[in-house]
Amino acid sequence: MQLPKISRPGTVLRERKRAPTEAELAEIPWLQSLTPPERERAVAALVVGDAEAGDHICRFGRPVTYWFGLVDGLLKMSNDDSQGPVITFTGVAPGGWFGEGTVLKHEQYRYNITALRKSRVAGLPVETFDWLLDHSIGFNRFVMHQLNERLGQFIAAREIDRLNNPDLRVARNLAALFHPLLSPNVGGVLRITQQELAYLVGLSRQRVNQALTTLSAKGWIRVDYGGLRVLNLVALRSGVLDDGVP
């Protein structure tokens, strides 16, 4: 399987950061949990960067500088590929924030985050993250919920890894991508090409196309040009497919 080319060696926020616009701030869910003075401090520190497909948002082993969020686009979180093949752990959809575990411990990033398509990424500097953690109850509540949900996500991921049915793997990965709390802005429609989904799930594009046809026939999703619509999130998350045994 071919992976997206890495177009630049550095990271997006290090090289091309700028101040966020009002429209971009509106896409950051936890800002609404802050008091006006807390929000003011957060907004002043927030930065935004534009990433092309294949660009790195953060790199394995680098010291932590930001807590990251996705404003627009699609990201994937994967392992360090220097010792073996790339393993994608999860996708990040717009509105999702990640890396809080690393930021909390002031350690090095333990994953690579790369853009699967042209994306806009927001970053909150570690110092501001720490300050909000010390001063804002609303922020603490958001981070706590985030951690709790991610714990559930990883438990579910172990189950998905053990599925040998490709159709179900696609279904469960789609459900994870649509997670309402970690990705609150996704809504019912997801703009993702079948090639991108293939990278995410770890299957070929052709097999993903076949899986989408199956899921579509079950009425769980509807396939559109350049994207798809989730019709039955519950079924994607926990539904079963009969194996066609007569």
Added chain:
DNA sequence: GCATTAACACGTA
């Protein structure tokens, strides 16, 4: 048997 790569025609932005 099943998934993968390669290759193709076709439709859409």
Added chain:
DNA sequence: TACGTGTTAATGC
């Protein structure tokens, strides 16, 4: 035009 989709054929585990 460039890209995404849907399909088929050949190949490998």
